[in-house]
Amino acid sequence: MSLWVDKYRPASLAKLDYHKDQAAHLKKLVEGGDFPHLLVYGPSGAGKKTRIMCTLRELYGPGVEKLRIEQSHFTTPSNKKLEISTISSNYHIEVNPSDVGHNDRVVIQELIKNVAQVNQLDTSTQKNFKVVVLTEVDRLSKEAQHALRRTMEKYMATCRLILCCNSTSKVIPAIRSRCLGLRVAAPTIDEICQILTTVCKKEGLTIPREMAEKVAEKSGRNLRRALLMCEACRVQQYPFNPERDVSEPDWEIYLRETATLIAQQQSPKRLLEVRGRLYELLTHCIPPDVIMKGLLKELLQVCDGQMKAEVVQNAAYYEHRLQQGQKAIYHLEAFVAKFMAIYKRFLEEGIADIF
Amino acid sequence: MHAFLTGGSSVAVKEKAAAADPPSSSKSQKSKDGKIKIVPWVEKYRPKTVEDVAHQEEVVAVLKKSLAGSDLPNLLFYGPPGTGKTSTILAAARQLFGPELYRERVLELNASDERGINVIREKVKKFAQLTAGRARPDGKPCPPFKIIILDEADSMTKDAQSALRRTMERETKTTRFCLICNYVSRIIEPITSRCAKFRFKPLDDEILSSRLKAICEGEGVEIDDKAVATVLKSSEGDMRKAIMFLQSASRLCGKDSAVSGDIILDIAGVVPEDRLEQLVSTCSSDSYEDLDEAIRGIIMDGFAASQILSQLHDNIVVNENLSDKQKSIICEKMAEVDKSLMDGADEYLQLMALFSTVMNQICHGN
Numbered sequence: 001m002s003l004w005v006d007k008y009r010p011a012s013l014a015k016l017d018y019h020k021d022q023a024a025h026l027k028k029l030v031e032g033g034d035f036p037h038l039l040v041y042g043p044s045g046a047g048k049k050t051r052i053m054c055t056l057r058e059l060y061g062p063g064v065e066k067l068r069i070e071q072s073h074f075t076t077p078s079n080k081k082l083e084i085s086t087i088s089s090n091y092h093i094e095v096n097p098s099d100v101g102h103n104d105r106v107v108i109q110e111l112i113k114n115v116a117q118v119n120q121l122d123t124s125t126q127k128n129f130k131v132v133v134l135t136e137v138d139r140l141s142k143e144a145q146h147a148l149r150r151t152m153e154k155y156m157a158t159c160r161l162i163l164c165c166n167s168t169s170k171v172i173p174a175i176r177s178r179c180l181g182l183r184v185a186a187p188t189i190d191e192i193c194q195i196l197t198t199v200c201k202k203e204g205l206t207i208p209r210e211m212a213e214k215v216a217e218k219s220g221r222n223l224r225r226a227l228l229m230c231e232a233c234r235v236q237q238y239p240f241n242p243e244r245d246v247s248e249p250d251w252e253i254y255l256r257e258t259a260t261l262i263a264q265q266q267s268p269k270r271l272l273e274v275r276g277r278l279y280e281l282l283t284h285c286i287p288p289d290v291i292m293k294g295l296l297k298e299l300l301q302v303c304d305g306q307m308k309a310e311v312v313q314n315a316a317y318y319e320h321r322l323q324q325g326q327k328a329i330y331h332l333e334a335f336v337a338k339f340m341a342i343y344k345r346f347l348e349e350g351i352a353d354i355f
Numbered sequence: 356m357h358a359f360l361t362g363g364s365s366v367a368v369k370e371k372a373a374a375a376d377p378p379s380s381s382k383s384q385k386s387k388d389g390k391i392k393i394v395p396w397v398e399k400y401r402p403k404t405v406e407d408v409a410h411q412e413e414v415v416a417v418l419k420k421s422l423a424g425s426d427l428p429n430l431l432f433y434g435p436p437g438t439g440k441t442s443t444i445l446a447a448a449r450q451l452f453g454p455e456l457y458r459e460r461v462l463e464l465n466a467s468d469e470r471g472i473n474v475i476r477e478k479v480k481k482f483a484q485l486t487a488g489r490a491r492p493d494g495k496p497c498p499p500f501k502i503i504i505l506d507e508a509d510s511m512t513k514d515a516q517s518a519l520r521r522t523m524e525r526e527t528k529t530t531r532f533c534l535i536c537n538y539v540s541r542i543i544e545p546i547t548s549r550c551a552k553f554r555f556k557p558l559d560d561e562i563l564s565s566r567l568k569a570i571c572e573g574e575g576v577e578i579d580d581k582a583v584a585t586v587l588k589s590s591e592g593d594m595r596k597a598i599m600f601l602q603s604a605s606r607l608c609g610k611d612s613a614v615s616g617d618i619i620l621d622i623a624g625v626v627p628e629d630r631l632e633q634l635v636s637t638c639s640s641d642s643y644e645d646l647d648e649a650i651r652g653i654i655m656d657g658f659a660a661s662q663i664l665s666q667l668h669d670n671i672v673v674n675e676n677l678s679d680k681q682k683s684i685i686c687e688k689m690a691e692v693d694k695s696l697m698d699g700a701d702e703y704l705q706l707m708a709l710f711s712t713v714m715n716q717i718c719h720g721n
Contacts, residue, residue, distance in 0.1 A: 025607040033605050036395065036599075041624075042657035077471060146510045148443045152464040156395060168624065169661040169696050174436055177596040180603040183623045185656040221655045296704070300643070306719075308643045309711040316692075316708035320700040 005227045008199050013054045016047075017198075019184065026051070026182075030058045037152055038162045038348050039137075039176065042184030045222030048164055050185060052133060055162075060091040061128060066342050086111075092131040098139040103142040108134075109151065118157035129160050135162040138170040145172045164224070166300045192216035192226050199227065203234075210242045218246050251286050251288075252294065259298030266340035271333070276331050288328035292335065293318050299339055307346055314338050370602045385713075396602045397595050400570055401442050404450055408443050409594075411560045417448045425500065429523060431547060433539040435557025437593030440505055443555075448502050453491055460487060465506035479503060483526040500512040508534040509533045509541035514542045523549050529677050549575045557592030567601060568596070576605045577613035585616040588622035626658050631666055638710055641718040650706050660702040664693055664709070673712075681716040688712040 013023045056064045075081040087094040097104040194210040200207040219226035296315045322331035421427040432440040452460045590597035604614045
């Protein structure tokens with residue numbers, strides 16, 4: 001039995017639930033016979049991958065769904081062996097080059113050259129190009145992105161790229177200008193509600209409107225998350241009880257408690273306690289930037305006006321350092337300490353004003 | 356066997372083209388001649404001769420002289436993307452050597468090729484050392500040198516660049532180098548001093564629009580002046596971007612309908628003006644919660660922070676409600692945020708930091 005997320009993933013462009021205009025555009029694009037490189041971007045859970053797969057299906061027919069996982073091997077100029085797993089069908093190959101860290105350039109150069117140098121034998125029944133899907137392009141190193149530039153133009157005749165990323169900020173302009181950009185906005189709360197209702201109907205369940213709205217709110221406009229949450233609720237209790245809280249991931253609760261601890265008391269002793277908790281979160285593989293954002297969101301609720309701005313500035317500052325640095329814990333802790341200092345000063349000023 | 360396969364494919368292409376397009380459009384006629392039908396317009400409308408290159412008079416003058424028979428210096432082309440650097444040198448090389456000699460006389464290396472110090476030492480050196488004749492096979496004269504094009508030279512390592520220095524001087528008899536880059540500051544001084552530098556200016560709107568219109572005519576695309584203006588605005592003097600936008604939009608619209616401005620905005624990923632206005636007016640409300648919600652919304656809709664940043668900049672600079680000092684504070688913060696974004700910092704946090712600065716300046720900054 002597969003999860004609802006996979007089970008009810010739309011398989012063709014016609015069946016997509018939202019952004020229908022875009023789907024129609026994609027369809028026209030495929031029908032035109034001429035297909036540009038695509039750059040698909042949008043927040044996670046908005047349906048980027050679904051759209052890519054639908055487009056591929058529209059291009060090549062159901063053959064693209066016969067996937068196989070392969071291990072590819074590459075050798076860097078310094079004779080280091082790289083191994084990366086690729087997912088491919090007869091018509092396309094999907095790879096996440098950032099898996100191999102800073103050697104991603106080699107993978108891109110070799111992989112695309114390999115794919116592009118093979119011509120499709122029978123062009124009467126197929127398109128005369130293959131598609132390379134690269135995911136997480138925003139995490140590619142600058143060298144790898146530069147390597148893409150000319151490669152994209154050179155192998156245009158036999159190979160198209162579909163790039164997939166969360167934000168185009170980290171994609172160099174030279175690549176952006178070579179692709180057709182497709183923005184996939186996150187579904188609105190209403191759209192998520194509708195999808196939840198239809199999915200439940202297909203499962204033979206009924207979901208009250210309030211419940212669907214609650215799940216949609218909690219998911220933060222992330223459809224995948226909404227569906228997973230909905231399924232989890234179903235496992236916990238059915239029929240759905242709108243009164244009941246939608247269960248949240250326990251790390252979020254843990255994070256909230258941590259924030260409360262910080263706001264309650266500002267002392268070195270408390271800082272030590274918080275450090276323990278931060279380590280706990282990190283060892284459970286919660287990404288540090290998520291921790292930072294979660295903490296900020298909770299902490300801001302105890303601040304007012306002017307102080308909020310200051311805290312936000314500091315959060316941005318430490319998060320930037322975090323991305324550049326090696327160990328996340330220093331920067332998280334620095335932010336916590338900074339917040340404590342700001343908060344304490346604010347409280348003391350408040351007391352001084354009273355007297 | 357090979358002939359059979361290619362023959363088969365061209366027939367298939369013809370059939371497909373005939374099935375997909377009504378016979379009236381110019382594209383399908385092209386493919387009936389047996390040509391490959393999928394050529395991006397960017398390639399199709401690349402200047403074929405040096406004279407075709409728009410707006411770059413100095414380079415064109417120098418290259419024309421060299422075509423007429425005089426010598427060519429080592430060249431260094433720099434300028435923003437999409438101004439015709441690569442096109443110019445490719446067109447010149449083609450005119451100089453003709454199609455037969457082109458392959459043996461021109462070595463094109465770019466960032467997608469391996470270009471470490473070893474490649475410079477071996478491949479480039481070896482190629483540079485070959486001597487070249489004075490005549491083409493068909494008897495026409497041609498200059499007695501070869502051209503090595505190093506595209507995207509600013510992504511070469513310092514070591515590789517230094518390895519070039521001596522090679523460049525020693526092989527002047529037989530080889531000319533042409534370096535192409537976006538930022539001349541990333542090329543080491545000894546190299547720049549050995550080359551004739553040419554700056555490629557961003558194309559101005561008139562030239563862009565006349566070229567775009569010519570392409571539209573050639574491809575049978577309907578477009579009104581307003582949509583052309585939108586393309587110009589969102590492409591910022593980058594010809595390749597403009598043509599890409601145009602082609603993408605015409606593909607998205609299909610053959611029958613005219614290209615509209617909205618679709619171009621959508622492709623370019625531009626934040627709609629009213630959306631941005633709304634964001635700025637949220638800033639003047641001095642309510643942190645509203646701002647938080649607005650920014651979450653805009654990120655959820657998939658707009659890129661860098662795009663918001665550049666549009667906000669345009670907005671702030673002409674904003675009449677802010678004093679010069681306030682503007683400078685905001686712009687300084689923008690620079691900081693831009694750098695942080697380039698380093699891979701989180702978009703939400705950076706935008707929040709930026710907009711809370713804006714909010715602070717608007718509401719409390721006097």
